[in-house]
Amino acid sequence: MAGEDFPSVGDALGGCVIASQPALAPTPALQNLKITRAPSLENLNTTPKDRTCWREKSLRRLFSLSKSNGLSKTEEAFEDNVRVSIVEESIECLRRNDLGGYTIPAHNLYPFQWNWDSAIVAAGWAVFDEARAWEELDTLFSGQWEDGMVPSIVFHKPSTTYFPGPEIWGLPGNPSRSTGITQPPVAAISARFLFEHTENVKLAEKKMTDLFPKILASHRWWYKARDPENKGVVAILHPWESGMDNSPSWDAAMQFPIDNLPPYERKDLHHVNASMRPTKDTYDHYLTLLYRFKAENFYDSEKLYWVSPFRMTDLCTNSILFRANRDLRWLAIKLGKDDVVKEIDEWLDRGFEGFRQLWDEKSGLYYCQDQLTGKLADAPTSAAFLPLFAGVASKDQAAKLVENLRRWLDNVPFGVPSTDPKDPRFEPLRYWRGPVWIIVNWMICNGLLHYGYDDIAQRIYDDSVALTSNAGLKEYFDPKTGEGCGGELFSWTAAMCLAWLDRPNAISIGHKMSGPKIHLEQDSTLPR
Ligand code: GLC
Secondary structure, three states: OOOOOOOOOOHHHOOOOHHHOOOOOOOHHHHOOOOOOOOOHHHOOOOHHHHOOHHHHHHHHHHHHHHHHOOOHHHHHHHHHHHHHHHHHHHHHHHHOEOOOOEOOEOOOEOOEEHHHHHHHHHHHHOOOHHHHHHHHHHHHOOOOOOOOOEOEEOOOOOOOOOOOHHHHOEOOEOOOEOOOEOOOOHHHHHHHHHHOOOOHHHHHHHHHHHHHHHHHHHHHHHHHHOOOOOOOOEEOOHHHHOOOOOHHHOOHHHOOOOOOOOOOOOHHHHOOHHHOOOHHHHHHHHHHHHHHHHOOOOOHHHHHHHOOOOEEOHHHHHHHHHHHHHHHHHHHHOOOHHHHHHHHHHHHHHHHHHHOOEEOOOOEEOOEEOOOOOEOOOOEHHHHHHHHHOOOOHHHHHHHHHHHHHHHHOOOOOOEOEOOOOOOOOOOOHHHOOEOHHHHHHHHHHHHHOOOHHHHHHHHHHHHHHHHHHOOOOEEOOOOOOEEOOOOOHHHHHHHHHHHOOOOOOOOOOOOOOOOOOOOOOOOOOO
């Protein structure tokens, strides 16, 4: 497999993917933005230590250069009147959610360290405190299991505001240090971002040397425990593992009978309106899986693959794993670990093959697949666009995906909805069944730029700016009204503001895609 990087739009600017966009006419969402904040740069809440590094300088650059960067009048207005306070709020949000070496997603609702949240949050910290960014990944991997799995939640300190907590995953007298399931493996993507853009090479080399074998072990775990049949794509065994908990992609597969469950209390409903959360029936199914895994030797993750009544090929997990393999490969080459490049290349080669089964030519979309029935889940969700982020779609497939995406965006004022707004399962407020998630927007945008769809990437970027400007750092957003939903002062939304939306003039997490070239041939022969 060729070792060269795929040249991307952002390359020429050292990763300033968004800055490389031509200034386009503002989208409707941008034009309708009500500017309600008028903060000033002087109020930026950074410590003297922060100010000594380029990150502070680039925060300042953001404001002084924006006008000379060809931005439209409306965009200038953001920079001047709105985005300064979002930067300030985002930094404050991460500090507020920092419980000492790890960042919780949000107080009360999610009081522990979540796996993919933390990997994304590390990129946010990197904007103003590089050492703290590395620490986030260190604490996440302190929860890694011996077999290589990185759990979905690490329970560092007790909390009474979340269910199911450590005593459910373990036993009341012997609470577990973590859950027994995982989440999408973003760590390599984040580690590469930190390493590639470091100002402290010594620290980065030390941290990366420690982290590399741990991340590698986690990818090996995915293939060993979750692809024992060599499909090239890995399985999730619980909807929580996808990170898209109540996506309509799981509806059919979640029809298995509910077990006789011990009584339980939904603590999430104390914090968020029930209309924005999964239903009781969905929760009963989540807990049925949890208790079955526990009863069936929870800690033997290889056994779980064969006994779980829920086993899906998830597009989100597989797209992230594929992209993370590209980044792990890039890191391996940088660190002189050439011996593992071949192993990663094999994962990538097999991944290209595995993804083929998830494509539906008729609708021009990718779908998750139920591994137990072999059927594609027919739900059109935003995860369908994530193979662009992986760089696994062909040019032809990308064109069809973009056709669908344009249609979705024409049907709602704010994109990207997590389900096709014309689909009967679309629910604009209910979590992963309709709302917009900024992290998903970032992944889709990043993929679109690599495939050369700059205009639609700009549109999603503008929508993301408008949503966070109007509604603040909420967990997710109503695509019909732009209203913020779910948790308040949400860490990964803040991290995305810092590491993506507010960095048009500095680095952004949209680094170039490495590894095998994106499929450019219509006949989808394996790229070299
Ligand atoms: C919810 C989300 C999941 C996220 C977690 C913490 O469970 O569905 O993706 O990791 O909250 O933010």
